[in-house]
Amino acid sequence: MQPDYDDCWLRYDEVPDGDLRESYRRLCTHAYVAEESRELGAVREELRRGLGGMLGRDPHLWQHPPRTVDGFLAVGTPGDMDVVAQAVDEDEIADLDEGGYVITTSEWEGIDTLVVTASSDSGLVYGTFHLLRLMAAREPVADVDIVEEPASPDRLINHWDNPFRGSMERGYAGQSIFDFERLPDLRERYRDYARLLASVGINGVILNNVNTQIPGREEGNEAMEELEGWRLLETRYLEKLTGLASLFRRYGIQTYLSVNFGAPEKVGDLDTSDPNDSEVEQWWAQKADEVYDLIPDFGGFLVKADSEGQPGPYNYDADHVDGANVLARALEPHGGRVWWRAFVYGSHKDRAVQQYDTFEPLDGEFHDNVTVQVKNGPIDFQPREPISPVFGQMPETDLGLELQITGEYTGQHVHACYHVPMWKEVLEFDTDPEGHGKRVKDLFTDEGTGMAGVGGPGEDRNWTGHYLAQANLYGYARLAWDPDLTTAEITDEWVKQTFGTDPDVVETVTEIMHGTWPAVIDYSTGGIGLMHMMYNGSAYLENHYDPGPEEWPGYTGITEDGIGKDRNSKGNGYAQQYPEALAEMYDDPESCPEELLLFFHHLPWDHELDDGRTVVQTLYDNLYAGVEETQRLRDEWRTLEGEIDDERWRHVAERFDEQVEHAGVWRDRLSEYFYEHAEIPDEQGRVPTD
Ligand code: GCU
Incomplete structure (x- = not known):
């Protein structure tokens, strides 16, 4: 029975008819997996599931090298399997960091082989998933030579x-x-x-x-x-x-x-x-x-x-x-x-x-x-x-x-x-x-x-x-x-x-994903280094620490004169905790990166930034830009209707509608709050002044 939840990125959709599928089938219909450990049980199960899904037929799992086939997949350590030992340099495998693995192509007794090997069982698990990932992304595997080690232990x-x-x-x-x-x-x-x-x-x-x-x-x-x-x-x-x-x-x-x-x-x-x-x-x-x-x-x-x-x-x-x-x-x-x-x-x-x-x-x-x-x-x-x-x-x-x-x-x-x-x-x-x-x-x-x-x-x-x-x-x-x-x-x-790999879908989803974080920063903070301000005034987004406006001054340093916290040499010295070059950079509003400006500096509302706009106008503009960008991302998402499965399309589309609405609430709440303190109107007249 199919579980009642999503398989996320482990979907293993069937590869359509064509050369790629033939090549996958030739090398992966038969898989010879070492017997030794419990992890290898996990490898076998995953191969059954992944290859079964993508090749459109159940793979044959072998306990010895198959001899009457055109090609096969071998998963194991060089010590466990001769097929593997002769395909790789055993010392190189032994030297891999814990979890590292190699995926390579070779030949054994005239038969093409695709080899996943490592010196540890966990490496074999990771290598197997990597191979399945390549196939899910429809990458060729007939001629590969991949060496991977984890950066972090x-x-x-x-x-x-x-x-x-x-x-x-x-x-x-x-x-x-x-x-x-x-x-x-x-x-x-x-x-x-x-x-x-x-x-x-x-x-x-x-x-x-x-x-x-x-x-x-x-x-x-x-x-x-x-x-x-x-x-x-x-x-x-x-x-x-x-x-x-x-x-x-x-x-x-x-x-x-x-x-x-x-x-x-x-x-x-x-x-x-x-x-x-x-x-x-x-x-x-x-x-x-x-x-x-x-x-x-x-x-x-x-x-x-x-x-x-x-x-x-x-x-x-x-x-x-x-x-x-x-x-x-x-x-x-x-x-x-x-x-x-x-x-x-x-x-x-x-x-x-x-x-x-x-x-x-x-x-x-x-x-x-x-x-x-x-x-x-x-x-x-x-x-x-x-x-x-x-x-x-x-x-x-x-x-x-x-x-x-x-x-x-x-x-x-x-x-x-x-x-x-x-x-x-x-x-x-x-x-x-x-x-x-x-x-x-x-x-x-x-x-x-x-x-x-x-x-x-x-x-x-x-x-x-x-x-x-x-x-x-x-x-x-x-x-x-x-x-x-x-x-x-x-x-x-x-x-x-x-x-899936349809280039238009990939491009559109990618572009949307990459647009989201900058938009969230803009509509939830104004984009120049304020924090802790995501308060939408409703109970909907619960399970969240949401300081209300009465607590905001503690986080933002807002006054009638300006906004931001002096976490610098004039203030609490936070900037000075960094090594000198960074401390100097943060300490001066001229060199402090704009996106962190108000984190490090309390500045007058009419302080001018590099592009000539004032602090308060930049805040207004970013808040509005964040919402507009979110609307654009929502509209982009809508173009995917019918191009991806309906359930996920609809779910994300509905969430985007909510996001646009919330973003608008946050923008309004924040821009009005800034106006209340600064009493400087938005040059574009978007922020109500009464
Ligand atoms: C945040 C979060 C808490 C969490 C805390 C932590 O403040 O709101 O839920 O306990 O981080 O990281 O410990």
Whole structure:
């Protein structure tokens, strides 16, 4: 029976009659797959599904090389299969990084072969998915020589599931797919989730939300406490997780948990969770032993500490090094890792300043198996932020880059907003242009570093709430694998696999996708560095932190005289946290990039920008331009009617209608708000003045 949900980019539509199909059939109707491991079971299943779909007939899966055929596909390690060993250089394969693979064509006893090989099973899984991706994009495979290795060793999904509540934090795609109470029963959907993740190289999933206790829960509210995510560390739940972990393992994905820093008290009934207390140390060590007994390849713990109501070392007069290291020591004997979030704020008036202030002085003090996980910007997943100054300035610490797949501040999956261009901007950023010159993407290639994508699909038919948001999950993972991929390459792959290869469709969908992020920035912020302003005044876009206009001054620095925050040498010194060349650039409004101007500077409303327009006029113009662009994208989408399947066409068309409407509301709300303070009319008379 077909599942009642979308297969995203793993559609495997049949290849039409023609030379390409003949060539695919000749090389792939027969597949010889090594027998050895459980991952290879996943490979066989995927080949059955993918080749079956695309070739229009079931492939024959062999346990030995077929001899009476014109060609065949071989998947295995050189050690497992002679066919493979003679097609490749075994040393080259052995030298590949974990997860790396080769896809090549060769010949065996006069028969053409297509070989997918690696030294690890996960490499074979990734290589198989890569081959299927080529075929789904209708690329020739009769003469290929592909060598791939992941750039980042850890490519994680922070799946913000609220276990026992059945919901996803900032999920926007419906209820949780995981039913923790019913575990160890497994749903087919878990496997399909694992397939989606493995197909793009994800190798770790943190099963639960970083908010392991419900923010704002009243002390003593036991009914709510029963529903909190920290409970997953209780023995009764750990035991239930084993089946799920083993399912993910088949796809090369390690299981991790978000844990509560107060777990020694909550789960263990100790009197304290002080990281410097020996009983606490022992408790964590025993807990880690227990976890690894049940899940031998467990990845580690993710911790949100001292942030938004979650407990942390500050509760015990300790610091983040003490906190992270006690967990690290517990995990170390098992090869596990602590992912310790840098999203800590509260003690500074402007949260932008706090992370660098808190973490940079601790550089070099974290245990070897601690990764400090830092959001791309210093505030919080805004449509555009400067790059966190922590990057490039903690050379002695393993860092992880946290990106938000979910569109909390980019339209919450009612709006189309493609995040890949934003992430490319982050990854290509030079963290120290006149110093070590490392780009953000260069920082996540060593052992212990990696990328963490926040989000996680929900129970909606399309997994992500908006069909086009599937591209953000896809694109995040592709960038974690290879940050050198261009936006255009990633979009092209995704569109072809999702909507087929008709050039007109590909061009139109691509153009729409690439237009979305700039439009969202414009209509939701005015495009020159303001943030936290996506308030539409209605309850519709709920599950979102939406500071109302009364809170905006704190974020925007708005006054009667002007707008923006002095995060510079005149103000709170945030710009000075960067290396000198960047600090100088940001500190001067003349050299500060226009798109971040008001993030760094409070400027008079009539301050002129390079093109001669004033600050307030630029804000008005960008707000209007964002809405017009969204209308244009909506109209473009409408031209696809009949060119792609009706269900997805209609869904996106309806969402675009809503997006245009919301964008208009946001534009009006913001432009009127700016006018109320500036009292400078829009030169084009669009903003009401009464
Ligand atoms: C945002 C988001 C919260 C989340 C927090 C975090 O503030 O609104 O839901 O908990 O980020 O990253 O921890």
